[in-house]
Every structure is written in structure tokens, then in C-alpha cells.
Amino acid sequence: MHRRAFLATAAAASVASAASADQLAVNGGAPVRSQPLGTANWGPLYYDEKEQTQLSDVLRSRKPFRFANSLEQSKVANFENEYAARMQTKYALAVTSGTAALHTAIAALEVGPGDEVIIPAWTWYSCYATVIQVGALPVFAEIDESFNLDPADIEHRITPQTKVIMAVHLQGNPADMDPILAIARKHGLKVLEDCSQSVGATYKGRPLGSMGDIGIYSLQQSKTITAGEGGAIVTSDPYLFERAVRFHDVTVRRDFPAKLHYMPGLNYRMNEFTGGVLLAQIRKLDTIIGDVRRNARRVYSGIRDVPGVRLRHLPDPEGELGTGIFLGFRSNAERQRYSDGMKAEGVPVSGPAGSVVLPVVPEIEQKVTFIPRWPSFASERGQSIRYGRECCPRTIDILSRFAGVMMGPKYTERDTEDAVTAIRKVYPAIVAA
Ligand SMILES: Cc1ncc(COP(=O)(O)O)c(C=O)c1O
Numbered sequence: 546m547h548r549r550a551f552l553a554t555a556a557a558a559s560v561a562s563a564a565s566a567d568q569l570a571v572n573g574g575a576p577v578r579s580q581p582l583g584t585a586n587w588g589p590l591y592y593d594e595k596e597q598t599q600l601s602d603v604l605r606s607r608k609p610f611r612f613a614n615s616l617e618q619s620k621v622a623n624f625e626n627e628y629a630a631r632m633q634t635k636y637a638l639a640v641t642s643g644t645a646a647l648h649t650a651i652a653a654l655e656v657g658p659g660d661e662v663i664i665p666a667w668t669w670y671s672c673y674a675t676v677i678q679v680g681a682l683p684v685f686a687e688i689d690e691s692f693n694l695d696p697a698d699i700e701h702r703i704t705p706q707t708k709v710i711m712a713v714h715l716q717g718n719p720a721d722m723d724p725i726l727a728i729a730r731k732h733g734l735k736v737l738e739d740c741s742q743s744v745g746a747t748y749k750g751r752p753l754g755s756m757g758d759i760g761i762y763s764l765q766q767s768k769t770i771t772a773g774e775g776g777a778i779v780t781s782d783p784y785l786f787e788r789a790v791r792f793h794d795v796t797v798r799r800d801f802p803a804k805l806h807y808m809p810g811l812n813y814r815m816n817e818f819t820g821g822v823l824l825a826q827i828r829k830l831d832t833i834i835g836d837v838r839r840n841a842r843r844v845y846s847g848i849r850d851v852p853g854v855r856l857r858h859l860p861d862p863e864g865e866l867g868t869g870i871f872l873g874f875r876s877n878a879e880r881q882r883y884s885d886g887m888k889a890e891g892v893p894v895s896g897p898a899g900s901v902v903l904p905v906v907p908e909i910e911q912k913v914t915f916i917p918r919w920p921s922f923a924s925e926r927g928q929s930i931r932y933g934r935e936c937c938p939r940t941i942d943i944l945s946r947f948a949g950v951m952m953g954p955k956y957t958e959r960d961t962e963d964a965v966t967a968i969r970k971v972y973p974a975i976v977a978a
Contacts, residue, residue, distance in 0.1 A: 569974055570889035577967045578891030582960055584953025587837065588771035591829045591954075599821030609817045621820030625777075627827050631745075632752045632760070634779040636786040639820060640793050643741040643763025644671040645813035646776035648678065650759045651709070652810075653780075653788040654735050656681045659921045660708040662737075665694040666937035667897065667944060668713045672739060680921050682706070684930055687939045690858040690873065692716060692897050692947070695939075696724035703732050706926065712757060713739040716897065717837075717868030719748035721860040722756050729757075737761070741776075744769035745834040747864035754779045759789070769833055769866070770826035772819040834866055836954035840961050841867020844950070847965030853976050857947060869949030870964065871897070872972060877945040883975045884948050892967035894948040 568574025599620060608614050611621040621639050629637035640646050656662060658680035664672050666685040676683040684702050689695035692715050699710060710729050712720045722738075729736045736757030740746070744762050746753050754760025759782070762768070764775030780786050791797065793813040815823075848854055848870070857871035874880040880896070887894045921927050934941060950964050 567970070569886055569971060570891075571886045576889060576891045577970065578963050580891065581888075582892045582950070582956075582963060584951060584956065586766050586771065587769055587833050587954050588826055589766070591826070591833055595825040595828070596822045599825050600818060603817045603821050606817070611814060611817055611820060614817065619820065620817045620824050621815045624820045624824040624827060627824065628777055629779060631827060631830065632779045633755045634760070635781040635783070636779065638778045638786065638789050638793060639815040639823070640776045640778060640813040641815060641819075642774050642813075643669075643739075643761060643765060643768075643776045644675065645793070646761035646763070646778045647671050647675040647737075647739065648811070649789050649793045649813055650737050650761050650778055651675050651679055651681075652792040653759060653778075653785045654709055654737065655788075656708055658919070659706055659924070659926075661704060661706045662709045662711055663694075663699055663702050663707060664711040665713050666940040667692060668711075668715065668739070669741065672711055672713060676711075680919055681708075682921055682927055682930055685932065685936050685940075687937050688943060689721075689939075690943055690947075691718055691721065691860055692857065692871075692943070693718065693720035693860075694725065696721055696728065698939075699725065699728050700732075703728075703734070704926070707732070707734060709735045709737050711737045711739060713741075714743040714746060714753050716871075717743050717746055717866030718857065718859060719743065719746055719753055719861050719864050722748045722751075726756060735759075741765075741768060742868070743866060745830050746866045748861050749864065753864075755781070758782060759785050764823060764826075770823065770830050772822035772826070775815060775819050775823055776813075833954050837952050838867045840954065840956045841870060841952045843958070843961040844870050844952070844964045844968070847962070848968050848972075851969055851972055854972065857949070867952050869895070869951045870968070871947050871949035872968070874946045874948070874976070879975055880946055880948050882978070883971060886971040886975060887948075887950070887967055890967040890971060892950055892964055894950050896948055897944050 570576035603609055611619050616622045625637040625639050640649055656679050660681040661684050662676045662681055663684050663686050665688050667688045673683050686702050687695045687698040694712055710725060712725050714720050726736060738754050738757040738760040740753040740760055741763035743753050759780040762777045764771050766773050778789050791808045792810040794810060795812050796808055796810045855873040859865050884894050
């Protein structure tokens with residue numbers, strides 16, 4: 546072909562492809578990707594010979610029970626030491642799950658029948674269930690556009706029975722801890738941080754879990770680091786630590802002379818296989834979150850100038866993990882159009898996920914019916930607390946209007962560019978419509 550004719554044909558082709566690339570895939574245009582963007586669970590992507598060696602050590606030792614080993618030899622004890630150092634707390638205690646960690650922390654805080662715990666209306670079942678299981682009353686507060694507890698909705702929920710504020714850091718994003726801690730101090734309340742979905746994130750330079758009286762983490766498969774199941778508790782308060790240790794180990798305190806009187810406990814001890822895998826994983830925590838954050842920042846910087854773009858509220862953008870790039874819409878219908886548009890481009894989005902709107906779960910709306918005779922639930926106060934949709938309408942509204950592209954630590958530059966291209970293509974078309 547003559548060179549000039551070739552150039553003209555090539556230019557025409559590129560104009561044609563630009564035109565079809567601009568047209569939304571949902572309307573018949575070319576999609577940004579043919580393979581949908583998506584990530585596997587983060588921790589297992591980093592499994593290698595380090596985890597394997599830890600497991601082989603335990604097999605060879607024939608001592609999978611943590612207390613069959615000395616403090617120096619125990620994988621679990623070593624994991625706890627490194628975890629406490631990373632979270633900048635005096636103590637860390639490994640347990641079998643995030644739910645076990647919550648139960649242990651609540652028991653350590655001496656929450657009991659008739660006490661009230663303020664929890665965000667949008668959080669995981671375990672936050673609610675562990676409060677119920679000790680005979681205490683959960684009191685829901687609204688979330689804000691960070692998807693976490695709204696500090697402005699806490700104070701009017703406090704009563705003389707309130708003992709604890711549970712600040713949950715969902716989907717990689719720290720809750721706004723300064724005002725939450727100030728309210729707790731003003732009213733003499735304890736703060737429990739649930740960092741299960743944000744292991745490794747920080748708030749104004751402080752590791753999540755280190756700011757409240759006690760912090761808990763899930764190390765289950767979908768969390769930042771994992772051994773399939775697992776959990777951890779951190780605190781810098783020796784009294785809370787001793788109570789937590791006793792509660793998780795059927796009362797016994799093995800490594801120090803007993804200071805407390807009898808305290809009935811359960812068995813939430815971690816085994817050495819789990820401890821070994823988590824020891825290998827805690828050493829990779831900063832690599833994993835560094836990789837996710839790098840990818841999330843590429844996407845944030847690629848969409849910052851999109852007209853009218855409205856991000857999820859980030860109380861500390863430096864500290865969040867970048868688990869998902871969440872954008873807000875004016876209505877649920879608009880979000881649905883964005884979701885359909887992004888799916889067609891091969892860059893699917895999801896609503897705030899991994900948790901549950903407790904007020905809209907029907908059995909919870911009917912309020913703790915499985916133990917109605919417990920005095921705390923049968924009491925006038927127990928009967929008066931509202932759990933239905935009417936207790937947190939703003940939470941329900943916010944959750945219906947946000948959607949995000951989930952980030953993965955192993956995304957390539959091309960993956961993040963595709964996320965940017967798809968958002969730039971679909972978002973303005975939806976919000977301008
Ligand atoms: C916020 C939150 N808290 C607690 C838990 C409970 O953790 P686990 O599944 O390890 O019991 C989860 C689990 O997803 C969670 O998301």
C-alpha cells in the first residue's frame with residue numbers, strides 16, 4: 546500500500562476505534578477489558594516457602610499445642626511479639642478467630658448483663674452477636690460516608706448503662722478516631738476498635754487497634770494476612786491483657802503468677818500451625834499493604850479530576866488501605882446504572898460489602914427473640930431500644946448509593962489503568978445523565 550494511503554487508513558481506523566471506545570459498552574461500544582478485573586484474597590497470594598517452612602517446623606516438633614513449647618520456641622508467642630510491635634501496643638494475644646477476639650475483648654472489658662455497647666449499624670454480625678452473648682444490649686448508631694461510625698451520632702445514644710463504644714474500621718478505611726476518643730473520654734467510656742477489615746491501616750500515623758483501650762483483628766481468609774482462620778487482640782493495659790489471656794484459656798494464666806481471682810473463661814487458643822503461618826504473614830504485612838496502596842493511589846490520581854467525582858469519605862487518606870475505590874451517587878438507581886455500565890466494561894463494582902446492615906436483617910428487627918427471658922432484654926430499657934430500619938435511616942441511605950472497584954495487591958499497571966479508563970468513561974456519563 547502507498548504510504549500516504551496507509552496512514553489515512555490507519556488514522557480512520559483509530560478514529561473509528563476511539564469512537565467505539567468512547568461509547569459505553571452497555572450501549573454497544575467496545576469494553577475496556579475482555580477479562581473482568583478482580584482479585585483473589587490478598588494474604589494467600591503471598592504464600593511461599595516461608596509459610597511452608599513454618600508448617601514443617603511444627604510437624605517436625607510434634608508439638609502443635611502452643612503451651613507445649615517455651616515462649617522462645619512457640620510460633621504463636623513469636624507471632625504475638627511481632628504483632629504487638631507492629632501495632633505499637635504493649636501486648637498482643639492470638640486467638641482462633643475475629644469473633645473469638647471480639648468475645649474475649651468484651652469479656653476483658655467486663656461488659657455484662659444490662660450494659661450497653663454502641664456499635665455502628667453497618668458492621669459484621671459478630672460485633673452484635675458477641676454483645677448479645679454476654680447479656681449486654683447493642684445500641685446502633687448511624688454511619689457516615691466513610692461507612693464507619695458517625696461521631697456526630699454517638700452522644701445522644703449514651704445512657705448511664707453505656708460502657709463501650711465499638712469503633713469498626715470497615716473495608717480498609719479508618720474510622721474518625723479523634724472525635725470518637727474525645728466523646729469516650731468525656732463520658733468515661735471504653736473504646737473497642739474492631740480492625741478486622743483493615744489490618745495494617747493507620748489513622749494519623751497510629752496503627753488501628755492501638756488507639757482505643759483494646760483492639761481486635763480477624764485473620765480469616767478474606768483479611769489482609771491470614772492462616773485461613775485466626776484472630777488477634779491488642780492492648781497496652783496489663784489488666785485488660787490478663788483478663789483477655791484468662792478468658793481465652795479457660796481461666797488459666799500460664800506464663801505469669803496469677804494476679805486475678807477466678808475468672809471463668811473459654812478456649813480460644815491458637816495452635817502452632819496457625820501461629821507459624823501467621824508469623825510468616827506478619828513479616829509480609831507491610832509488603833502486602835504497600836502493594837495495595839500503590840495500586841489504589843494510581844487509580845485515585847487517575848480519577849481525581851473527573852468532574853463532580855464524589856469519593857467515599859476518608860478521614861485519613863494516607864492511612865487507609867485502598868481496599869476499594871468507592872464513589873457516591875445521588876440515588877440507588879444512579880448507582881445501579883453505574884454498576885451495570887462498569888460491569889459491561891469488564892471492571893465490575895460492588896456496594897459496601899463483607900458486612901451486613903443489621904437493622905434490616907428480619908430476625909434482628911424482631912429483637913433478640915432467641916433469649917427473650919434474659920433480664921437485660923426483658924427489661925424496660927431492653928424493650929425500648931429500636932433495632933428496626935427506623936433506628937438508622939441514614940445508614941441505609943448511604944449504603945444504597947455507593948459502589949467501588951475492589952483493589953488487589955497484585956494488579957498490574959495495566960489493570961489500574963483499565964480501572965481509571967472505565968471510571969472516566971462511565972461515571973461522567975451516569976452523573977451527567
Ligand atoms: C468487622 C468484622 N469484625 C469481626 C469479624 C469476625 O471475624 P472472623 O470471621 O474471623 O470470626 C469480621 C469478619 O469478617 C469482620 O468483618
